[in-house]
Amino acid sequence: MTHFLMATVFTLFGAGCVMLVLFGLPGGWLLLGTAVAVELLDHHVSGVPHVTFGWGWLLAVGVVLALGEFAEFLGGATGAKAGGASGRGVFGSLLGGFIGAVVGTLVFAVPLVSTLAGALIGAGVGAAVGEFTRPGMTVRRSIKPISGAIIGRLLGTMLKLPFTILAWLALSVLAYLR
Numbered sequence: 001m002t003h004f005l006m007a008t009v010f011t012l013f014g015a016g017c018v019m020l021v022l023f024g025l026p027g028g029w030l031l032l033g034t035a036v037a038v039e040l041l042d043h044h045v046s047g048v049p050h051v052t053f054g055w056g057w058l059l060a061v062g063v064v065l066a067l068g069e070f071a072e073f074l075g076g077a078t079g080a081k082a083g084g085a086s087g088r089g090v091f092g093s094l095l096g097g098f099i100g101a102v103v104g105t106l107v108f109a110v111p112l113v114s115t116l117a118g119a120l121i122g123a124g125v126g127a128a129v130g131e132f133t134r135p136g137m138t139v140r141r142s143i144k145p146i147s148g149a150i151i152g153r154l155l156g157t158m159l160k161l162p163f164t165i166l167a168w169l170a171l172s173v174l175a176y177l178r
Contacts, residue, residue, distance in 0.1 A: 006045075007175035010038065014168040021164045024101055024116035024157055028065040028164035032058065035171050053174045061167045068163025072156040079152010080127055085145035088130035093149035096126015116157065123153035 013034065020027030035053050042050040073094065080093040097119045104118015127149035131142045 004176070007172070010034070010175045011168075011172040014172055018161070018164050018168050020112070021157070021161050022116075023112040024119045025105075025112070028068060028160070028167055031164070031168060031171065032061055032065060035061070038175075050178075052178050053171060054178075057170065057174055061170060064163050064167050064170075068160040068167075071163065072160040075156025075159040076123065076149070076153045079155055080123075080145060080149035082152065083127075083145045083148015085127055085131060085148060086134055088133055089127045089145045089149065090130070092126035092128070092130025093123045093153065094126070096129070097123035097149075097153045100125065116154075119157070120150050120153055124150045 014031050017027035017031035017034075020030065035058055039051070039053050039055070039058060042052050076094055076097055077090050080090045085093060100122015101115050101119035103122070104114040104116075108114035108118065110117075124146050127146045128142060131137050131145050
């Protein structure tokens with residue numbers, strides 16, 4: 001019964017981690033970190049050598065989450081480029097999105113929303129800075145690349161979601177099976 005209860009708690013916690021990804025937070029990595037902690041503490045909790053997930057599975061989940069990060073990165077860059085951003089605008093969008101997420105989380109203390117809002121605003125500001133360093137750029141011509149950067153960042157975050165869901169499902173099934 002204890003095993004079932006612990007697996008259920010882990011699964012529900014994992015569902016919360018998946019939801020964090022929707023707000024631009026690192027829910028997948030929090031899920032993996034928790035699974036690693038469970039794996040390390042298994043022996044102390046059960047009193048016998050026990051494996052909940054297995055290090056091979058944890059490594060595989062780490063690879064899946066890394067692929068999700070790469071998909072998010074590509075989504076943001078592709079959105080900016082599709083909006084007509086130059087290389088400077090794409091780079092500014094990616095850098096601004098990262099900085100905006102950090103600043104949004106630390107400065108605007110609105111739980112959950114501030115990280116995603118900061119990332120979107122940062123992507124737009126970064127793309128604007130990148131575009132306005134180009135000679136001859138006007139405000140009117142920069143609207144489409146900036147919009148593309150913001151939409152691309154949002155879509156990039158959504159692209160990461162299936163990878164996190166896959167990681168959550170795999171770890172949840174393993175928690176019940178072992």
